[in-house]
Amino acid sequence: MSDMIKGTMISYRPDIKVLDATIRDGGLVNNFEFTDDFVRKLYLTNVRAGVDVMEIGYLADPELFEESKFGKWKFCHEDAIQKVLIDILDPKMQLAVMADVGRANVARDLPDKKDSILDMVRIATYINTIPAAIDMIETCTKKGYHTTVNIMAVSKAQESELEEALEMLGKSSVEVIYLVDSYGSLYPLQMRQLAQRYLEAGEKYGKKIGIHAHNNQQLAFANTTECAMMGVSYLDATMAAMGRGAGNCAMELLMGFLKNPKYDIKPVLRFLQDEMQKLKNDGVVWGYDIQYLLTGYLNQHPRTAIAFTNEKRQDYFTFFQELQENEV
Amino acid sequence: MSDMIKGTMISYRPDIKVLDATIRDGGLVNNFEFTDDFVRKLYLTNVRAGVDVMEIGYLADPELFEESKFGKWKFCHEDAIQKVLIDILDPKMQLAVMADVGRANVARDLPDKKDSILDMVRIATYINTIPAAIDMIETCTKKGYHTTVNIMAVSKAQESELEEALEMLGKSSVEVIYLVDSYGSLYPLQMRQLAQRYLEAGEKYGKKIGIHAHNNQQLAFANTTECAMMGVSYLDATMAAMGRGAGNCAMELLMGFLKNPKYDIKPVLRFLQDEMQKLKNDGVVWGYDIQYLLTGYLNQHPRTAIAFTNEKRQDYFTFFQELQENEV
Numbered sequence: 001m002s003d004m005i006k007g008t009m010i011s012y013r014p015d016i017k018v019l020d021a022t023i024r025d026g027g028l029v030n031n032f033e034f035t036d037d038f039v040r041k042l043y044l045t046n047v048r049a050g051v052d053v054m055e056i057g058y059l060a061d062p063e064l065f066e067e068s069k070f071g072k073w074k075f076c077h078e079d080a081i082q083k084v085l086i087d088i089l090d091p092k093m094q095l096a097v098m099a100d101v102g103r104a105n106v107a108r109d110l111p112d113k114k115d116s117i118l119d120m121v122r123i124a125t126y127i128n129t130i131p132a133a134i135d136m137i138e139t140c141t142k143k144g145y146h147t148t149v150n151i152m153a154v155s156k157a158q159e160s161e162l163e164e165a166l167e168m169l170g171k172s173s174v175e176v177i178y179l180v181d182s183y184g185s186l187y188p189l190q191m192r193q194l195a196q197r198y199l200e201a202g203e204k205y206g207k208k209i210g211i212h213a214h215n216n217q218q219l220a221f222a223n224t225t226e227c228a229m230m231g232v233s234y235l236d237a238t239m240a241a242m243g244r245g246a247g248n249c250a251m252e253l254l255m256g257f258l259k260n261p262k263y264d265i266k267p268v269l270r271f272l273q274d275e276m277q278k279l280k281n282d283g284v285v286w287g288y289d290i291q292y293l294l295t296g297y298l299n300q301h302p303r304t305a306i307a308f309t310n311e312k313r314q315d316y317f318t319f320f321q322e323l324q325e326n327e328v
Numbered sequence: 329m330s331d332m333i334k335g336t337m338i339s340y341r342p343d344i345k346v347l348d349a350t351i352r353d354g355g356l357v358n359n360f361e362f363t364d365d366f367v368r369k370l371y372l373t374n375v376r377a378g379v380d381v382m383e384i385g386y387l388a389d390p391e392l393f394e395e396s397k398f399g400k401w402k403f404c405h406e407d408a409i410q411k412v413l414i415d416i417l418d419p420k421m422q423l424a425v426m427a428d429v430g431r432a433n434v435a436r437d438l439p440d441k442k443d444s445i446l447d448m449v450r451i452a453t454y455i456n457t458i459p460a461a462i463d464m465i466e467t468c469t470k471k472g473y474h475t476t477v478n479i480m481a482v483s484k485a486q487e488s489e490l491e492e493a494l495e496m497l498g499k500s501s502v503e504v505i506y507l508v509d510s511y512g513s514l515y516p517l518q519m520r521q522l523a524q525r526y527l528e529a530g531e532k533y534g535k536k537i538g539i540h541a542h543n544n545q546q547l548a549f550a551n552t553t554e555c556a557m558m559g560v561s562y563l564d565a566t567m568a569a570m571g572r573g574a575g576n577c578a579m580e581l582l583m584g585f586l587k588n589p590k591y592d593i594k595p596v597l598r599f600l601q602d603e604m605q606k607l608k609n610d611g612v613v614w615g616y617d618i619q620y621l622l623t624g625y626l627n628q629h630p631r632t633a634i635a636f637t638n639e640k641r642q643d644y645f646t647f648f649q650e651l652q653e654n655e656v
Contacts, residue, residue, distance in 0.1 A: 088482060140431075147483040159432055187585065188516060188550055189557060218543075220614075221552030222516055251619060253545055256625035257515065263626075269644040272618060277642055288616075290580060290600060297584035299594075314605055 012260055016235045017052040021212070022250060023073050024055040024098050025236075025243035026323075029286045030279070032057060032071030036084045039073070041275055042239070043137060048267035049091045049255060053120060055096040056081060059104045061137050076118075078111050089117060094146070096120035099136060101129045106139050115142025123174070127157045130165045134172045143175040148176035148234070151214060154194065154215040155185045155299050166198065170205030176234050179208050181223060183248055184216025184296035191223040193228045210234030213249050215241055215288050216296025216305075220249040239268065240276040245302035245309075246292035290316045298323050343561045344540045345380040348579060349540070351401050352383040353564075353571035354424050357614045358607070360385060360399030364412045367401070368505025369603055370567070375418045375640045376595035377583060381448060381562075383424040404446075406439050413445060417509060421449035422474070422538075429453040431459045434467050441472025448474040455485045462500045469501040476504035476562065478540060482522065483513045483627050494526065498533030504562050505535050509551060512544025512574055512624035519551040523558045538562030541577050543569055543616050548577040553585050567596065568604040573630035573637075574620035576602070601609055609629050613637060618644045 022042060023034055039056065046054045057073030065074065072080045076097045085095070085149035099106050106121065113119075121140040125133035133149055140147045149169055154162065169177050179198050181191070191211075198209045211227040211234070213220035224235055237254045250295050252272060255265035291305035294316070300323060308319055350370060351362055367384065374382045385401030391404065400408045413423070423446050427434050434449065441447075449468040453461035459476055460633045468475045477497055482490065497505050509519065509527050520541075527535045539555040539562070541548035552563055565582045569575035580600060583593035619633035622644070628651060636647055 009616075040546070188554055215481070215546075217584070218546050218549050221546050226516055250546070250621075252621060256545070256621065266645060269622075269648055273642050273644045291643065293578075293580060293584065313445070314601050315600045317594060320594065320597055 009292070013228070013233075013288050015208075016048070016228060016258065016260060017234050017326055018251075018258070018263065019053040019055060019234060019236045020046050020051045020098065020234050020238065020253065021055045021248065021253075022238040024057050025238055025248055026286070027057055027071065028244040029242060030071075030284050031069075032073040034071060034073060039084055042271065043085060045239075045267045045271040047093050049251075049264050050260075050262040051251075053096050054100060055122065056085075057097055057154060059097045059099040059109060060189055061103055061105045061108065061109065063105075064103055073264040078116055078118075081217060082117055085117060094119035096122055096148075098122045098124055098150075099140075101132045101136065102134070106136050106143075109315065110117070110140065110143055110145075116319070118145065120148065122148045122150060122178075124150045124152055126152055127154070127161050127165050130168050134168060134174075137172050137174045147174045148178055149174045150178040150180045150210075152180050153182040153301075153326070154180055155183055167199035170174045170201050170207060175208060176210045177202060178210035178212050178234065178236075179227065179232070180212045181214055181220075183299055183301060184214035184220065184292065185299040186219070186223065187217075187327060188219065188222050188226045192226055195227045195232050199231050208233050210236065212236040214243070214296070214302075215246040215248060216292040216302065217286055218293075220247070221253040221257075222225055224249040224254065230259075240272055240280075240287075242276065242286055245286070245306050246288045246296070247286045264316060267303075291319055294320050294323055298327065300326065330474050340507050341556070341561075342588065344538075344556060344586065344588060345562050346378070346579075346582065346586070346591065347381040347383060347424065347538070347562060347564045348374050348379045348566065349564050349576065350566040350570055350579075351378050351384045352385050353566055353576055354614070355385055355399065355401050356572040357570060358399075358612050359397075360401040362399060364402060366603055367412055368416060370599065371413060371416060371421075373567075373595045373599040375421050377579075378588075378590040379421060379579075381422045381424050381646055383426060383450065385425055387425045387427040387434065387437060387449070389431055389433045389435075389437065389639075404490050406444055410445055414470075417445060424448035424450055426450045426452055426478075427464060427468075429457045429464065432464070434464050434471075438468065438471055438473075446473065448476065449477045450478060450506075452478045452538065454480050455482070455493050458496050462496060462502075465500050465502045475502045475539060476506055477502045477507040478508045478538075480508050481510040481629075482508055483511055490525070494529035498535060503536060504538045504549055505530060506538035506562065506564075507555065507560070508540045509542055509548075511629060512542035512548065512558050512620065512625055513627040514551065515545075516547065516548070516550055516554045520554055522557055523560050527559050536561050537557045542562040542571070542624070542630075543574040543576060544620040544630065546621075547618055548575070549581040549585075552577040552582060556585075568600055568608075569613075570604065570607070570614055573614070574616045574624070576616045619647055622648050622651055625636075626655065628654065
């Protein structure tokens with residue numbers, strides 16, 4: 001067992017980077033309607049907690065999404081984000097946005113790095129749109145940004161497709177390749193096996209590997225820590241696990257796990273009690289529940305479970321039968 | 329990695345036994361006040377779901393606990409449990425009770441097997457009371473019962489103590505030795521390492537190994553499945569993860585994981601929607617929350633977190649400081 005483990009529980013792993021995705025993945029729950037005050041407090045919390053990268057939203061294409069229908073964190077216009085964050089920027093932490101293949105125009109909408117407070121662009125792609133993702137990566141690299149790529153829904157990909165994708169991305173300028181369990185369907189053993197492949201590709205091409213997990217089967221934290229012990233270095237988490245459907249790996253769990261003294265759970269706890277409880281009290285709903293378990297178990301997109309949640313249904317048995325019919 | 333894994337995701341492991349501990353561990357949440365109707369429905373659900381053993385409570389000593397202050401499932405008098413279950417007994421499933429060292433008098437209170445509907449007695453012990461546990465095991469064996477032993481709070485035990493305990497139990501008549509993460513503080517890597525030791529002792533002495541996990545850090549399911557893949561065969565779970573504090577490994581998650589066709593998640597889903605929701609609606613509170621994360625992280629008994637929950641506190645930051653003071 002020991003040869004597969006690069007770090008143990010008490011080890012200090014200076015290569016680990018924690019990325020807070022609360023505003024971006026959490027924005028999928030509340031339509032990106034976070035107040036400026038919330039985002040500023042989260043920024044300051046992350047700096048105090050030792051978080052390495054904070055993802056503040058999407059770079060969505062305003063020609064595809066009507067701006068009045070979403071909070072500003074879906075678009076992350078440079079002037080809008082500067083207005084909120086410019087006076088508290090701390091060079092210890094990087095700022096990131098996500099750009100979806102087919103839903104963002106980085107060539108047109110992303111300013112050059114010298115004109116931006118952003119440091120990193122994370123390209124999200126399905127496995128069949130890798131060439132388009134690589135175009136976006138190269139554009140962002142040329143503009144001066146760090147880049148990562150998230151290969152979504154890997155639990156649905158064929159093995160040969162994944163090999164090809166990793167080869168293509170290996171040859172690109174991307175710095176970090178993310179293993180993403182979009183449907184929360186992967187067990188720790190499967191995650192370790194996948195991480196091994198990503199790490200081999202990463203070693204071959206000099207790329208770091210990241211992990212973005214979902215909590216459909218209460219495995220987001222376990223899968224994240226198992227990947228970390230394999231050598232995966234970029235770890236995504238969100239406050240109170242806020243994120244689409246069942247949510248993500250909880251920052252508070254991850255902070256407890258990491259033994260690097262730069263990480264501190266205490267500011268996170270304060271943010272949970274002061275800010276995240278308020279969101280929950282205001283009726284924003286996310287997190288593990290039976291309906292998400294079922295879509296995760298069946299390796300399906302959580303959209304049906306989100307609808308089930310919104311309709312306040314609790315007839316799990318009938319829902320499971322509906323999901324099985326979707327399979328046919 | 330492959331040599332450490334006795335089963336894979338799609339494997340059929342006929343040696344696996346699922347034990348439902350809802351009434352016993354869940355009874356710690358609601359003072360064992362389950363209605364007869366609930367227990368009967370749970371029994372029938374477990375039979376349909378393929379559960380191998382159902383634990384229906386404790387064999388608590390009536391001289392130590394006032395019977396009027398608890399539901400009958402804390403005592404499991406033979407006549408009382410027969411009245412509820414005798415007409416629906418199904419030989420496919422075994423019935424178990426738990427007997428705590430120092431809190432049960434099995435010599436006096438447990439009838440001979442021929443006069444009981446119980447099949448199995450599970451002896452719960454701390455590592456420093458193993459000799460007393462072995463006395464109880466031998467008494468139960470002589471009366472004709474299957475026996476298991478749960479070594480509680482193993483995360484607090486010294487390695488040498490554990491080795492000695494496993495040797496002593498190996499030489500006893502007990503059939504199953506349980507790895508128990510009472511505080512929900514162990515990460516999957518640690519669980520695998522512990523399981524390896526238990527399995528080695530089990531191999532040496534012809535004992536099966538079991539796992540009973542708690543969900544303080546959302547690791548109960550992950551730890552249970554990781555142990556199963558190592559070769560651990562008795563897997564404890566509860567409906568909706570009901571159990572003390574953060575609860576246990578959820579039966580509905582485990583049923584999704586196990587690939588033996590004898591197991592069926594559908595009756596479990598029906599029980600969740602019909603019965604477990606009702607308990608929750610009636611105000612019975614259990615399950616993962618930040619306060620349990622913190623006691624798990626600090627490897628402490630969850631009693632402080634249970635008090636925090638009962639007081640409806642949400643000041644996690646202050647609570648964490650209190651817990652750290654407990655450490656000193």
